[in-house]
Amino acid sequence: xxxxxxxxxxAVGRGGLGTEAVAVRQTPxxxxxxxxxxxxxxxxxxxxxxxxxxxTKAFGQSLAATAAGNPGxxxxxxxxxxxxxxxxxxxxxxxxxxxxxxxxLGIAFRPTVRLALxxxxxxxxxxxWLGEGFGGVLAGGVSPxxxxxxxxxxxxxxAVLLWPADRGGMPAPFTAARTLGARAARVLWLVLWLSxxxxxxxxxxxxxxxxxxxxxxLESGExxxxxxxxxGAAALVAHQGLAASIVLAAALTLVAVGVCLPATAxxxxxxxxxxxxxxxxxxxxxxxxxxxxxxxxxxxxxxALLALAYWPAWGxxxxxxxxxxxxxxxxxxxxx
Amino acid sequence: xxxxxxxxxxxxxxxxxAALSVARIAAAWPWRRGAVVNETDIAYxxxxxxxxxxxxxxxxxxxxxxxDVIFAVLTAWFGYRVxxxxxxxGGRPLAGLLRAPQRVQSAAMLYMFLALAAxxxxxxxxxxxxxxRTLNHTTLAFAFAAVLATCSxxxxxxxxxxxxxxxxxxxxxxxxxxxxxIAMGVTMSxxxxxxx
Numbered sequence: 001x002x003x004x005x006x007x008x009x010x011a012v013g014r015g016g017l018g019t020e021a022v023a024v025r026q027t028p029x030x031x032x033x034x035x036x037x038x039x040x041x042x043x044x045x046x047x048x049x050x051x052x053x054x055x056t057k058a059f060g061q062s063l064a065a066t067a068a069g070n071p072g073x074x075x076x077x078x079x080x081x082x083x084x085x086x087x088x089x090x091x092x093x094x095x096x097x098x099x100x101x102x103x104x105l106g107i108a109f110r111p112t113v114r115l116a117l118x119x120x121x122x123x124x125x126x127x128x129w130l131g132e133g134f135g136g137v138l139a140g141g142v143s144p145x146x147x148x149x150x151x152x153x154x155x156x157x158x159a160v161l162l163w164p165a166d167r168g169g170m171p172a173p174f175t176a177a178r179t180l181g182a183r184a185a186r187v188l189w190l191v192l193w194l195s196x197x198x199x200x201x202x203x204x205x206x207x208x209x210x211x212x213x214x215x216x217x218l219e220s221g222e223x224x225x226x227x228x229x230x231x232g233a234a235a236l237v238a239h240q241g242l243a244a245s246i247v248l249a250a251a252l253t254l255v256a257v258g259v260c261l262p263a264t265a266x267x268x269x270x271x272x273x274x275x276x277x278x279x280x281x282x283x284x285x286x287x288x289x290x291x292x293x294x295x296x297x298x299x300x301x302x303x304a305l306l307a308l309a310y311w312p313a314w315g316x317x318x319x320x321x322x323x324x325x326x327x328x329x330x331x332x333x334x335x336x
Numbered sequence: 337x338x339x340x341x342x343x344x345x346x347x348x349x350x351x352x353x354a355a356l357s358v359a360r361i362a363a364a365w366p367w368r369r370g371a372v373v374n375e376t377d378i379a380y381x382x383x384x385x386x387x388x389x390x391x392x393x394x395x396x397x398x399x400x401x402x403x404d405v406i407f408a409v410l411t412a413w414f415g416y417r418v419x420x421x422x423x424x425x426g427g428r429p430l431a432g433l434l435r436a437p438q439r440v441q442s443a444a445m446l447y448m449f450l451a452l453a454a455x456x457x458x459x460x461x462x463x464x465x466x467x468x469r470t471l472n473h474t475t476l477a478f479a480f481a482a483v484l485a486t487c488s489x490x491x492x493x494x495x496x497x498x499x500x501x502x503x504x505x506x507x508x509x510x511x512x513x514x515x516x517x518i519a520m521g522v523t524m525s526x527x528x529x530x531x532x
Contacts, residue, residue, distance in 0.1 A: 026497045036489050043485045043522070047529040052337040052468060090339055108492040223475050290474045292532045
């Protein structure tokens with residue numbers, strides 16, 4: 001991390017000021033770097049869960065609201081869970097927040113990365129059901145701009161794609177292919193982005209003021225600079241709901257299909273990154289973190305991480321994680 | 337409101353980091369010719385005490401204005417060292433900041449004390465004592481929290497993968513310093529985000 005400073009070995013006068021030493025700096029490879037980025041998101045998630053508003057009845061009530069529109073077999077456990085949380089909010093929310101904190105630290109700590117990623121998959125699926133009502137996808141009316149299909153399921157998807165194991169045989173063309181293989185990874189990518197395109201053109205999102213109302217509804221409580229961005233964006237799509245939803249769906253479809261073709265993969269990933277950033281800033285207002293009371297950063301940063309996992313330049317990666325082409329040389333240590 | 341006992345735990349961790357840093361300074365025999373004292377060990381007692389006082393009312397020491405001055409001086413000193421180290425090594429100043437997150441932490445402390453809103457009264461469910469103060473300019477709070485979280489995660493990855501020698505003894509080992517840095521970064525991220 002810093003240059004080594006050892007007592008007594010520097011030609012200084014009476015005492016000296018140094019920065020701490022690390023014996024050997026280990027540069028992570030692409031997959032490990034993405035795991036660490038995932039750990040950062042989990043860490044922020046955990047800290048947000050400790051916010052004062054999460055220890056009020058409002059948290060349980062927000063959970064209960066996710067049951068609306070879902071089939072009874074899905075909605076009843078959500079309602080039961082929300083009631084339980086409302087009555088034992090201090091204990092349960094502390095458990096939730098601390099669990100997420102341990103997941104973050106576990107992913108960052110190399111000896112526990114597998115355990116933490118595995119636990120994060122189970123935790124994410126449970127929260128996707130009981131905390132997000134499956135992101136509202138069964139209830140209808142959700143939009144990729146507002147966070148469909150639910151941020152927490154993307155944590156699970158990332159954990160699967162970044163699992164520290166390498167499929168034998170052909171070298172992986174991108175990082176996400178190292179565990180499942182290129183075909184399975186592309187199928188998952190297609191399912192995700194095509195479903196987002198599907199949600200974008202649903203009737204509720206095609207309404208003339210649908211996107212405008214969604215964006216302008218975020219302005220309350222935002223910092224001035226962000227409110228100005230949202231105001232401008234809302235004005236841009238005013239009465240253009242149909243056109244905006246078609247453009248968005250077209251972009252999402254291009255992202256979905258483009259990654260599957262080697263010639264267009266890089267451009268598709270760049271487009272995915274742009275879409276993710278725009279959604280996060282304009283459509284999700286950084287997950288409403290700046291307003292206070294958000295439980296997570298929403299889907300924007302997770303979609304960006306997913307896109308980076310499909311970046312072709314970091315392949316071709318050999319099954320051992322080392323460089324395969326001279327231009328990929330310099331790849332450092334792999335995860336365990 | 338976030339339960340007071342959770343805030344107390346984080347405050348206790350901060351005081352432990354402060355005490356450990358003071359012990360490391362003493363163990364480094366700073367009066368000895370050629371001794372090197374790490375800048376984290378000088379900064380962390382101040383940061384630890386300040387953060388403990390922000391988390392727990394009963395641990396407040398100096399008024400906010402005094403902490404403003406202290407962290408302004410510390411941040412200016414660290415800024416000078418970043419530029420000086422970059423010139424000496426030919427590297428970029430930003431790389432120096434990221435390699436030594438305590439410099440970012442100092443700036444975050446300065447921001448926090450400058451941006452503190454007036455204290456509110458009362459609390460929510462599970463609260464005991466006065467409500468947590470909030471921060472103005474929440475964009476900076478989130479930006480600092482994100483950077484500090486990133487540094488902490490990076491440090492933990494490096495700590496778990498690196499090999500150290502204990503030639504300098506346990507107390508002066510790099511693991512202890514990096515561990516303190518991780519604790520400080522995580523706690524600071526926690527504070528910044530719950531005060532938004």
